[in-house]
Amino acid sequence: MTKDSFQSYLKDASAVPDWMDKVREICEKHKVKLIILGSPYGLEEQLVVGIETDAAVDEFTKIKTELYQIDTGFIEYSKTTIIIQ
Numbered sequence: 001m002t003k004d005s006f007q008s009y010l011k012d013a014s015a016v017p018d019w020m021d022k023v024r025e026i027c028e029k030h031k032v033k034l035i036i037l038g039s040p041y042g043l044e045e046q047l048v049v050g051i052e053t054d055a056a057v058d059e060f061t062k063i064k065t066e067l068y069q070i071d072t073g074f075i076e077y078s079k080t081t082i083i084i085q
Contacts, residue, residue, distance in 0.1 A: 001046045002076040015074070016047070022070045023049055030055075030063050 001009065009015045020037055027034040036050030049067060053060060068078055 001074060005071075005074045005076075006046070019047075019070055019074060023067060026063065026066050026070070027051060030059075030066075032063060 005015065023037060024034060030053075032055065033052040034050070035052050036048055038048065039046060040048040051063070053063070055063065064080060068075060
């Protein structure tokens with residue numbers, strides 16, 4: 001989260017649940033399985049979204065971009081880790 005978003009969250013915790021609701025909507029819309037959503041334990045990141053999908057790379061990129069654009073002032077940085085089994 002950006003410093004401003006984190007400060008806002010400390011004053012009003014509704015920012016994160018609202019953001020998470022939008023994540024859920026996007027996952028439902030694209031029919032991807034949401035497997036992780038929340039604060040990670042033992043990582044420097046404040047929020048983690050994990051999805052399971054067999055979507056092609058171009059479709060996955062669209063989903064990922066849509067997730068990043070929920071609130072462009074909310075996320076300071078993001079990274080993607082793809083796990084293939």
